[in-house]
Amino acid sequence: MTSELLDQALVEEATKKSGLIWVRGAGEPAARALWHAWHEGAACVVGDGPGEQPLPGLAEGGSAEVTVRSKDKGGRLVTWTATVVRLEPGSERWEAAVAELKGKRLNASDGEAMPARWARECRVLRLEPTGGVVPLPDGDLAARPVPSPATTREAVPAGLHRLLLRRRKS
Template sequence: MATTSVPALDLALIEESAKKSALVWVRGPEGPDRALWHVWHDGAVCLVGDGPAEQPLAGLGLVHQGTATVTARSKDKGGLLVVWPARVVELSPDGEPWRAAVAELAGKRLNAPDAVTIAERWARECRVLRLEPAGALLEGPGAMPDGPRAAAPLPTAATTRRPAPAGLPKLLLRRGRRTG
């Protein structure tokens, strides 16, 4: 089902990087990149989300027939490997493509609260998306940007802890000597 305008070498690199990595970073028309777990199935990255117990897709602006940018990392080094454009396809729960994608996703879903009835819950409460490669690599081996790619942290209500009390290191050192 993948678009034929993707060069064969690019498609092979996209497929291998998506198959070997547990996460991809997805950026929709809205919001920053978000790390999402996925499976590679039938020529596309498949995602499930937006349900109460699933990963959030809201805020990315991923809509049927829309676009997204997908970033995959290298399995061995963990660094950026490829960035590619994708076409978003939302699968309907009453179709065979949805059932096939859900069968793959359910097998990879860790710690599901309802492993036996997960497909029914996903049909009722979640969205299943396919991100199909839609063109040549935007970044890849030999064509990476030179500058830093670090992004500013997102705003949050979380705070850092207070400084450790001055006497704590001395207490911990004394405790270590007694048990050692």
């Protein structure tokens, strides 16, 4: 019982404080970073509309795996399982979640009209913790980069700083 309460507290505190969560919907090969708002015991997300974040694999009633990173160091803190619940536009729960999300939405072009646009064109979902915390992995989970013709820059030439310093003096 105590372990379950500690897991629940860890999930809630870590998710509240993190600006992004990594969510992998059922059947998706990889997790996707999503901005969210923690509201009444669940992470709420909005998306799948024009100008909003995509929500692939997050079907109503499905499940998802949510990974929360440390705000300070960026490392994985906890991974938890969630049930995905779609909120119906205009419902009391939808209004409360949208009020919370609206305050966290950055760079919105339509300001006060945003909730109406979300009701028409987007989905608002609650990711409700199921109580399951996934154990942290032992190994490295870094994925190989996608092949690309792009290259990295080479090292700065040793005498470059002297050239730049000479130009500034004259």
